Amino acid sequence: MIVYNFCAGPAMLPKAVLKKAQAELLDWQGLGCSVMEISHRSKEFIAVYEQAIASIKKLMNIPDNYSVLFMHGGGRGQFSAVPLNLFTERAMANYFTTGSWSSSAVQEANKFGNAKEYNLTYLENGLTRVKPFIEWPINEHLDYVHYCPNETVDGIEIFEQPVFTPHSATRNHTIVADFSSTILSREINVADYDLIYAGAQKNIGPSGLSLVIVNNALLKRSQNHVPSIMNYSITAEKGSMFNTPPTYAIYLAKLVFDWLLEQGGIKAIEKKNIQKSALLYKTIDQSKFFSNSVHPNNRSRMNVPFTLKDPKLDDVFLTKATERGLVGLKGHRSVGGMRASIYNAMPLEGVQALVDFMKEFETSHSNSTF
Ligand code: PMP
Numbered sequence: 001m002i003v004y005n006f007c008a009g010p011a012m013l014p015k016a017v018l019k020k021a022q023a024e025l026l027d028w029q030g031l032g033c034s035v036m037e038i039s040h041r042s043k044e045f046i047a048v049y050e051q052a053i054a055s056i057k058k059l060m061n062i063p064d065n066y067s068v069l070f071m072h073g074g075g076r077g078q079f080s081a082v083p084l085n086l087f088t089e090r091a092m093a094n095y096f097t098t099g100s101w102s103s104s105a106v107q108e109a110n111k112f113g114n115a116k117e118y119n120l121t122y123l124e125n126g127l128t129r130v131k132p133f134i135e136w137p138i139n140e141h142l143d144y145v146h147y148c149p150n151e152t153v154d155g156i157e158i159f160e161q162p163v164f165t166p167h168s169a170t171r172n173h174t175i176v177a178d179f180s181s182t183i184l185s186r187e188i189n190v191a192d193y194d195l196i197y198a199g200a201q202k203n204i205g206p207s208g209l210s211l212v213i214v215n216n217a218l219l220k221r222s223q224n225h226v227p228s229i230m231n232y233s234i235t236a237e238k239g240s241m242f243n244t245p246p247t248y249a250i251y252l253a254k255l256v257f258d259w260l261l262e263q264g265g266i267k268a269i270e271k272k273n274i275q276k277s278a279l280l281y282k283t284i285d286q287s288k289f290f291s292n293s294v295h296p297n298n299r300s301r302m303n304v305p306f307t308l309k310d311p312k313l314d315d316v317f318l319t320k321a322t323e324r325g326l327v328g329l330k331g332h333r334s335v336g337g338m339r340a341s342i343y344n345a346m347p348l349e350g351v352q353a354l355v356d357f358m359k360e361f362e363t364s365h366s367n368s369t370f
Contacts, residue, residue: 001324001325002325002349002353003325003327004325004326004327004346004349004350004353004354005327005328005346006326006327006328006329006339006340006341006342006346006350006354007327007328007341008152008153008181008202008303008328008332008339008341009152009180009181009199009201009202009207009341010201010206010207011201011202011203011341011343011345012343012345012346013205013252013256013345014256014259014344014345015345016259017252017255017256017259017345020255021251021252021255028044029044031044034248035048035247035248035251036247036248036251038247040241040244040245040247041241045247048247048250048251048254049070049239049240049241049245049250049254051254051258052070052250052251052253052254052257053068055254055257055258055260055261056068056211056257058261058265059184059257059260059261059265059266060184060188060190060213060266061190062190062213063190063191065215065216065217066190066213066214066215066216067212067213067214067216067219067236068211068212068213069211069212069213069214069232069235069236069240070209070210070211070212070240070245070246070250070253071209071210071211071212071229071230071235071240072208072209072210072229072245072246073208073210073230074199074200074201074207074208074209074210075101075178075180075197075198075199075210076104076108076199077199077210077230078178078197078199078210078212079104079105079108079109080108080111080112080230081197081212081226081230081232082105082109082144082146082176082195082197083108083109083111083112083113083115084112084226084227084230085218085221085222085226085230085231085232085233086143086144086174086176086195086218086221087112087113087143088143088221090141090143091112091113091114091143092113092114092116092139092141092142092143093109093113093114093115093116093142093143093144093145093146094115094116094118094136094137094138094139094142094145094146095109095115095116095117095118095145095146095147096118096120096136096145096146096147097117097118097119097120097121097147097148098119098120098121098130098147098148098151098154098156098158099121099148099151099153099154099156100151100153100154100332100334101148101151101152101153101178101180102146102147102148102151102178103117105146105148105178106146109146113143115146116139118136118137120136120147121156124295126293127293127294127295127296128154128156128293128294128295128298129294129295129297129298130156130158130297130298132160133160133162138173142173142174143174144173144174144175144176144194144195145173145174145175145176146176146177146178147176147177147178148177148178148180149177149178149179149182150179150180150181150182150300150302150303151181151300151303152180152181152202152300152302152303152332152341153303153305153332153334153335153339154294154305154335155292155294155299155300155303155304155305155339156294156298156299156300157182157298157299157300157301157302158298159186159297159298161188161189161192162175162192162193174194174195174218175192175193175194175195176193176194176195176196176197177193177195177196177197178197178198179196179197179198180197180198180199180202181198181202181203181300181302181303181341181343182203182300182301182302183196183198183202183203183204183211184203184204184260184266184269184344185203185266185269185270185273185301185302185343185344186266186270186273186301187266187267187270190213193213193215194214194215194217194218195212195213195214195215195218196212196213196214197210197211197212197213198210198211200249200253202302202341202343203256203302203343203344203345204253204256205249205250205252205253205255205256206246206248206249206252208246208249209246209249209250209253211253212232212235214232214236216236218232219232219233219236220233221233222234228242229242229243260344269344272344272348273301273302273342273344274301275348276301276342276346276348276351277299277300277301277302277304277342279348279351279352279355280304280340280342280351280354280355281296281299281304283355283358283359284304284306284358287358287359287362288309288362288366289308289309289361289362289365289366290306290307290308290309290358290362291306291307291309292304292305292306292307293307301342302341302342302343303339303340303341303342304339304340304341304342305331305332305335305337305338305339306337306338306339306340307331307336307337307338308337308338311336311337313365314336314337314338316365317329317338317361318330318338320357320361321354321357324353324357325353326353326354326357328341329354340354
């Protein structure tokens with residue numbers, strides 16, 4: 001039976017990547033051992049690291065004045081690293097919240113300074129929407145502003161690019177974004193941000209690793225008191241090797257980046273992501289049995305939460321789905337219901353199998369309780 005894994009993260013990785021890693025596990029590049037058993041300072045590993053950086057730069061069209069860092073501690077590690085590095089003496093930031101992850105980020109930042117929270121969601125005809133950038137309150141004298149373009153739990157995505165572009169006279173704010181669950185899923189203009197970070201376990205590779213893309217001009221803000229392991233300036237200066245980096249995770253990330261390039265890059269994968277998510281949302285919208293409460297403008301292409309009309313059927317739905325090889329559909333514990341995470345590695349066939357199952361389930365259960 002083919003199994004399709006809809007987990008939110010750690011999440012499905014491309015089969016081709018796992019097969020390559022498997023084939024190379026015991027004897028990598030003829031060295032007679034695994035890549036995870038060799039020194040991070042060996043020329044062989046340095047080559048992996050450099051190729052990984054080159055591939056992501058190419059994929060995301062990262063400008064030359066940005067550094068790409070591999071760090072420890074996943075997404076939450078960055079919830080601390082961002083304020084630790086970017087707060088100046090005034091320690092003021094605006095955090096725009098749209099769901100559970102941006103709310104966690106502001107709580108952490110408040111340990112280190114004054115992070116002001118602005119919730120940007122509102123209901124329109126019962127559907128959750130995010131205010132357009134132009135209405136986001138920006139005070140004077142901020143060290144940075146922070147937002148989360150894709151809320152993994154709530155299935156809320158912001159597709160708009162920040163309006164404060166470097167080309168506009170109004171951009172005098174440092175813009176930080178948590179791209180954990182949407183990085184590499186669609187084209188973005190990196191130069192519209194000063195710092196992008198992402199935990200790896202959705203579209204990059206194994207959990208624990210975090211990717212940071214930072215405008216070099218920001219590096220000088222990292223003061224000596226910032227723990228070295230979280231210090232952007234030290235990490236950049238040491239080529240992400242201040243200490244022993246998560247080498248196997250970096251190797252897998254490199255394989256994922258190469259796989260993406262083979263798929264035609266971000267433009268091509270974005271097209272597939274649009275197709276996959278449209279199929280799933282269409283199925284939900286056409287049904288009287290399933291529903292999603294996010295406004296079409298802000299529906300996530302990566303995480304699709306949905307509920308059954310009768311929550312008493314949730315367990316049966318999950319059991320039957322698992323029997324069909326459709327796993328990881330249980331919604332986040334804080335919101336319940338279902339969630340299908342359909343990251344880059346999920347093929348269209350997986351989404352098709354899910355919607356076929358949903359339609360069958362609806363037909364066989366629509367008279368059960370209501
Ligand atoms: N930000 C977002 C948007 C996430 O989805 C997650 C994890 N799902 C995190 C941050 C936290 O990542 P980690 O568990 O790697 O700390």
